Amino acid sequence: xxxxxxxxxxxxxxxxxxxxxxxxxxxxxxxxxxxxxxxxxxxxxxxxxxxxxxxxxxxxxxxxxxxxxxxxxxxxxxxxxxxxxxxxxxxxxxxxxxxxxxxxxxxxxx
Amino acid sequence: xxxxxxxxxxxxxxxxxxxxxxxxxxxxxxxxxxxxxxxxxxxxxxxxxxxxxxxxxxxxxxxxxxxxxxxxxxxxxxxxxxxxxxxxxxxxxxxxxxxxxxxxxxxxxxxxx
Numbered sequence: 354x355x356x357x358x359x360x361x362x363x364x365x366x367x368x369x370x371x372x373x374x375x376x377x378x379x380x381x382x383x384x385x386x387x388x389x390x391x392x393x394x395x396x397x398x399x400x401x402x403x404x405x406x407x408x409x410x411x412x413x414x415x416x417x418x419x420x421x422x423x424x425x426x427x428x429x430x431x432x433x434x435x436x437x438x439x440x441x442x443x444x445x446x447x448x449x450x451x452x453x454x455x456x457x458x459x460x461x462x463x
Numbered sequence: 464x465x466x467x468x469x470x471x472x473x474x475x476x477x478x479x480x481x482x483x484x485x486x487x488x489x490x491x492x493x494x495x496x497x498x499x500x501x502x503x504x505x506x507x508x509x510x511x512x513x514x515x516x517x518x519x520x521x522x523x524x525x526x527x528x529x530x531x532x533x534x535x536x537x538x539x540x541x542x543x544x545x546x547x548x549x550x551x552x553x554x555x556x557x558x559x560x561x562x563x564x565x566x567x568x569x570x571x572x573x574x575x576x
Contacts (some may be wrong), residue, residue: 383508383555384562395554396506396567441506448519449561451507 354448355380359454365394366432374426374457385425386443388449395440410454415416424432432461465489467568469555475574479544486538486555489520492566495538496556497530500570501524506554512538545575 356379366372376385384403388396400409402418402425409416413436415428425442439458443451468487476482483535488495497509510520517530529541538557538571555568 386565388567389564395569398565398567401563412544415566445508445562448511450496450508450511450519451506451565452500452508453498455505 355382355444355452357442357444357452357454359440359442359457361457362455363392363458365460365461365462367418368433369431371431372409372429374427374429374440374442374459376424376427376454377442378423378442378452378454380446381420381423382444383418383420384445387425387427388441388443389409390439390441390456392439399440429459432459434461434463437461465566466557467557467566469553469568469571471571473570473572473574475576476545476576478547482542482545482573484540484542484553484555484573486540486568487536488538488555488557489566490536492557492559494558494561495532496539496565498556498567499551500554501551509540509553518520520574537576542573545573547575549573550575 358377387399400416405420407418413430418425439456441456442454471483495512498506500506508521510524511518527543531539552570552572554570558565
């Protein structure tokens with residue numbers, strides 16, 4: 354059974370600081386997704402990483418994928434309050450369904 | 464930008480009642496999914512649907528659940544006899560072809576009382 358774990362589960366950080374969220378998964382997959390969810394809202398696609406070594410950046414967020422280590426990172430640079438949300442990684446194994454991580458609730462404080 | 468539309472946005476139902484959650488996937492998408500998220504928890508896969516049949520389902524998707532694509536545009540999730548533990552946010556998702564472009568709907572919050 355594919356397992357996806359994220360850490361930390363909760364992250365409180367000050368504006369302007371940098372931090373990284375980690376996503377580990379248990380079986381071979383070269384497809385990893387990052388989503389953002391605001392409270393009570395849907396899942397907004399942030400990044401789709403489709404190969405080993407893939408790196409994507411959008412604004413203050415950068416995601417990378419290491420399929421050999423079964424690890425993806427979401428790096429936040431110079432955090433701003435608007436980035437406060439819950440971030441989920443998700444993986445597809447051999448099937449097309451997404452298996453989601455536990456989520457990281459990010460709170461950016463002034 | 465094309466959207467996945469879900470209705471209703473919120474439904475309150477009594478335990479034991481049947482509910483139908485509706486989704487209109489993006490028109491050229493061929494693969495459809497239902498996920499659920501219990502408040503404060505992670506998103507869990509329920510079922511995937513392709514070519515008018517279920518392609519995979521989770522342990523959660525027991526005999527109380529069913530899916531249908533009745534008219535070529537709507538994709539529905541039916542829960543026959545709701546339980547308190549069915550209270551959750553239900554998300555529909557679609558993609559033209561895995562593993563690309565999964566788009567999620569805005570969700571239906573189901574509250575079973």
